[in-house]
Amino acid sequence: MPDHDRASSQAPGRSSCRSCWLAAPGLLWMGLFFLAPLGLVFAISFASRGTYGGIVWEFTAANYLDLLHPLYGKILGQSLWYASLTTAICFVLGFPLAYVIARSPARWQPVLLLLVMLPFWTNFLVRTYAWMILLRQDGLANRFLMGLGVVDAPLELLYTPTAVVIGLVYSYLPFMVLPLYVAVERLDPLLVEAAWDLYASRWSVFTRVVVPLTMPGIVGGCVLVFIPSIGAFITPDLLGGARSMMIGNLIQHEYLVVRDWPLGSAVSFVLMAIVMAAVVLYYRHADRTAEALEGR
Amino acid sequence: MRRGWAGLSVVSILVMVFLYGPILVLVLYSFNAAHLSMAWRGTTLKWYAALLHDDALLAATANSLLIALVSTFGAMCLGGLLALGMEQMPHRRQRMIEGGLVLPLVIPEVMMGVALMLFFVMLKLPLGILTVMLGHIVFNVPLVTIMIRTRLRKLDPALREAAADLGADSWQVFRYVTLPLLRPAIWGAVLVAFTVSLDDFLVTFFTAGPGATTLPLKVYSMIKSGVTPEINALSALLLLISMACVALSLHVQRREV
Numbered sequence: 081m082p083d084h085d086r087a088s089s090q091a092p093g094r095s096s097c098r099s100c101w102l103a104a105p106g107l108l109w110m111g112l113f114f115l116a117p118l119g120l121v122f123a124i125s126f127a128s129r130g131t132y133g134g135i136v137w138e139f140t141a142a143n144y145l146d147l148l149h150p151l152y153g154k155i156l157g158q159s160l161w162y163a164s165l166t167t168a169i170c171f172v173l174g175f176p177l178a179y180v181i182a183r184s185p186a187r188w189q190p191v192l193l194l195l196v197m198l199p200f201w202t203n204f205l206v207r208t209y210a211w212m213i214l215l216r217q218d219g220l221a222n223r224f225l226m227g228l229g230v231v232d233a234p235l236e237l238l239y240t241p242t243a244v245v246i247g248l249v250y251s252y253l254p255f256m257v258l259p260l261y262v263a264v265e266r267l268d269p270l271l272v273e274a275a276w277d278l279y280a281s282r283w284s285v286f287t288r289v290v291v292p293l294t295m296p297g298i299v300g301g302c303v304l305v306f307i308p309s310i311g312a313f314i315t316p317d318l319l320g321g322a323r324s325m326m327i328g329n330l331i332q333h334e335y336l337v338v339r340d341w342p343l344g345s346a347v348s349f350v351l352m353a354i355v356m357a358a359v360v361l362y363y364r365h366a367d368r369t370a371e372a373l374e375g376r
Numbered sequence: 377m378r379r380g381w382a383g384l385s386v387v388s389i390l391v392m393v394f395l396y397g398p399i400l401v402l403v404l405y406s407f408n409a410a411h412l413s414m415a416w417r418g419t420t421l422k423w424y425a426a427l428l429h430d431d432a433l434l435a436a437t438a439n440s441l442l443i444a445l446v447s448t449f450g451a452m453c454l455g456g457l458l459a460l461g462m463e464q465m466p467h468r469r470q471r472m473i474e475g476g477l478v479l480p481l482v483i484p485e486v487m488m489g490v491a492l493m494l495f496f497v498m499l500k501l502p503l504g505i506l507t508v509m510l511g512h513i514v515f516n517v518p519l520v521t522i523m524i525r526t527r528l529r530k531l532d533p534a535l536r537e538a539a540a541d542l543g544a545d546s547w548q549v550f551r552y553v554t555l556p557l558l559r560p561a562i563w564g565a566v567l568v569a570f571t572v573s574l575d576d577f578l579v580t581f582f583t584a585g586p587g588a589t590t591l592p593l594k595v596y597s598m599i600k601s602g603v604t605p606e607i608n609a610l611s612a613l614l615l616l617i618s619m620a621c622v623a624l625s626l627h628v629q630r631r632e633v
Contacts, residue, residue, distance in 0.1 A: 099546070103461025106454040106517055107473070113514045114480055117491035120498065173394070176387040183381075194626075199395050202618040203575045205595050206611040210398035212603060213405065220401060253395065282380060311484025313578060318599060328486040335490050335582075345494075348487045359482055 125345035135341055143346035152330070156350070159326040162241065162316075163309035166248040170256040170305045171298070173249070178260035178297075183269070193261065200254040208318050211247050212238060215319070239321035247315040255304040263297025264290075296369045303362040307355050327351045399615060406608035423609035433610070436594040439505060443580075443590060444573040447512035451569050454513065455520030456562070460550075462521075463528060474525075477518040488515065489582030496583060503585025511583045512576060516569040523568065527561030528554075560629050567625035571618060 125143055128136040146152070181192045199207065214221050215237040222234040237243055267290065275289045291298065313328030320326070325333075327347060334344030406424070410417035427433060462470050480488065492511045493503070501507060531554070539553045540546075577592040584593060595614070598607050 097464045099464050100461050102457040103465070103473070106458030106461075106521065109454050109513065110476070110480070110517060113492065113495070113510055114488075117495035118483075118487075120494055121487070121491045124494065173387070173391050176384040177391045180381075180384050180388040195392065196395065198619065198622065199399060201571070201622045202399070203592065203595075203611070203614045205577055205592055205599065206402070206614050207399070209595075209599050209603075209607065209611055210402040212599070213402060213608070214398055216603065250394070250398070253391070307482055308484075311486060313484075313486045328484060331486050331490060335493070341494065344490065348490060351484055352487060355483060 121345045121348055124342055125349050127342050129340050129342050143342045144350075146343060147346060147350060152347070155325050155330050156327060158241070158324070159310055159328075160354075162245055162248065162324075162326060163306050163312075165245050166252065166309045167256075167302050167305045169245070169249045170253050171302065174253055174256035174260055174301065178257045179264050181257070182261050182264035182267075189265075193258070196254050196257050200251075204251065204314060205318075207251060208247055208314055211243065211250065211319060215243050215246070238319065239324075241320065241324040243319040244312075244316045244324050244326070247319040248309045248312060251312075251315060252305045252308055255308070256301040259297045259300035259304065260294065261297075263294035263300075267293050296366065299362060299365045303358050307358050310354055310358075311351060402608055403612045403615065406605065406612040408605065408608075411605060423605040424613075426606050427609055427613070430606070432589070433591075433594055436589045436591050439588055440574055440591040443505065443508050443512060443588075444570050446509045447516055447573045448566055448569040450509070450513040451516030451520045452562070452566060455517040455565070456524055458517065459521045459524035459528060460554075462525065474522075477521055480515055480518050485515075485578040489578045492579065493582040503583055503588075505584075505588040507583045507585070508580050508588055508590070511579045512573045515576070515579060516573060519572065520565045520569055523565040524558060524561050527558055531557055564625050564629040567621050567628070571621040571625070574621075575614075575618065 124135055126139055126141065128138045128140050128142070130136045147156070177196070181189055181196070184192060213219055216222075217234050217236075217238070219237070221237055222231075225231045226234065271289055271293065272285060275285045280288070310326075311328055312326055313332060316324055316326040316329050317332075320329075327350070331344050331347050331351070334340050334347060338344075407419045407421070408416055409420040409422070458473075462473055465473075489511075492507070492514070496503060496507045496510075535557070536549050536553050539549045544552065575592060577596060580590050580593060581596070584590065589597075591614070595607065595610060598604070598610070
């Protein structure tokens with residue numbers, strides 16, 4: 081019966097789907113090396129720390145309560161602040177670029193998008209290192225500022241929060257441009273023309289026509305920039321100093337330096353909760369947009 | 377002339393300069409003869425030559441290539457089969473698996489790194505090149521699955537049905553119809569998985585242990601011990617390799633679409 085496979089595949093209720101077994105090795109792998117390790121981290125976040133850095137399996141919520149300590153609170157707070165600031169700056173820089181690309185001649189659009197994405201596909205360490213060269217005490221940024229006569233002595237730029245935010249914006253700007261481009265591309269230019277013709281000011285064209293109509297792209301871009309920014313490790317590690325630590329550095333510090341695995345695991349799950357909240361926000365919004373479009 | 381266009385264009389050009397300026401400066405300074413200062417002291421290739429005589433660096437490159445090859449092969453097998461297997465499942469289960477596959481791509485890489493490290497330590501598996509390979513397969517499987525699935529869904533089902541109607545059994549349909557049509561996506565996925573593995577720092581950082589230094593780990597430790605012209609040269613080479621991989625990936629995927 082050569083038709084057996086096709087017949088069963090077209091009746092999804094029946095369980096005799098022979099090719100479905102092909103999925104098993106991949107799913108097993110992800111279960112074993114992705115879900116199980118995550119579950120382990122979750123379990124350890126409720127365990128206690130042994131005297132020499134090991135784990136004692138006694139249930140406690142102390143690790144999460146420890147995070148309320150002002151020191152950890154400060155790191156959490158400044159991570160949220162850097163990530164939010166990065167998202168805002170990416171929006172301000174990314175929107176004009178996305179708009180210009182979406183309104184360029186059609187054959188130029190893929191090329192311009194590729195130009196925006198290309199830096200993202202290069203090595204992350206290298207991209208961050210490039211900013212270390214620029215922001216060093218005798219780096220080009222300081223030479224430029226001194227040459228212009230803006231400052232007399234070189235500024236401390238590297239190893240500051242400013243450097244961290246510059247690095248984050250640089251790394252994740254492409255994530256903002258892509259969804260914004262898709263949204264602007266779908267925006268009917270006649271609606272913008274109409275607003276101009278009705279004597280809307282530049283600001284109200286933007287806030288009352290462009291922004292509401294490109295909202296899915298704005299939310300998408302913001303979430304896509306915020307998620308990697310809040311979980312950043314390399315950028316604050318290389319460009320930041322001891323006082324501009326972010327959650328990612330705290331996790332690494334607790335695991336590899338202090339060797340307090342339960343506390344490190346608790347921090348990891350707080351980070352994961354923040355990321356998941358952003359993901360849920362994104363899907364909620366996507367659903368609402370879909371509903372609104374269907375309702376039309 | 378569209379209103380506000382000039383202002384938007386100027387900002388866009390500045391943003392493009394912001395995106396490419398740092399990379400260009402980095403490449404430019406890899407040819408600078410001066411050792412420590414940013415002042416220009418003439419063009420040289422000596423920093424590139426120095427890289428060739430750095431044995432630790434060459435060993436790290438070999439490790440990176442081996443890890444990328446093995447993890448790409450592993451992820452292609454697991455992810456490719458997963459994509460094919462998912463196709464016949466009920467839609468609800470497909471969506472569930474898809475949602476699960478996005479998870480490794482959105483959770484912070486730091487977290488994936490520490491989770492894998494803890495897991496391997498608990499299993500008493502010594503950290504080394506093997507654990508790095510296992511870890512790289514984990515983040516490459518979702519990438520491969522998603523890329524192949526995207527292509528599978530674009531295929532015209534009539535082609536496979538026609539083959540089946542002409543008497544091909546399910547293996548023949550796969551071998552002579554589906555597989556050739558998937559070829560661009562397969563090569564695209566190979567290149568993406570290879571590049572991502574080659575560039576990965578965080579998962580490697582946590583799962584490598586002292587023995588298995590890869591190229592990004594080596595670059596990291598060089599950067600940490602101070603800015604030198606050799607790093608500029610190495611960085612320029614890495615930029616070139618990444619861009620070549622992207623170009624190649626786009627090229628193979630564009631064909632036959």
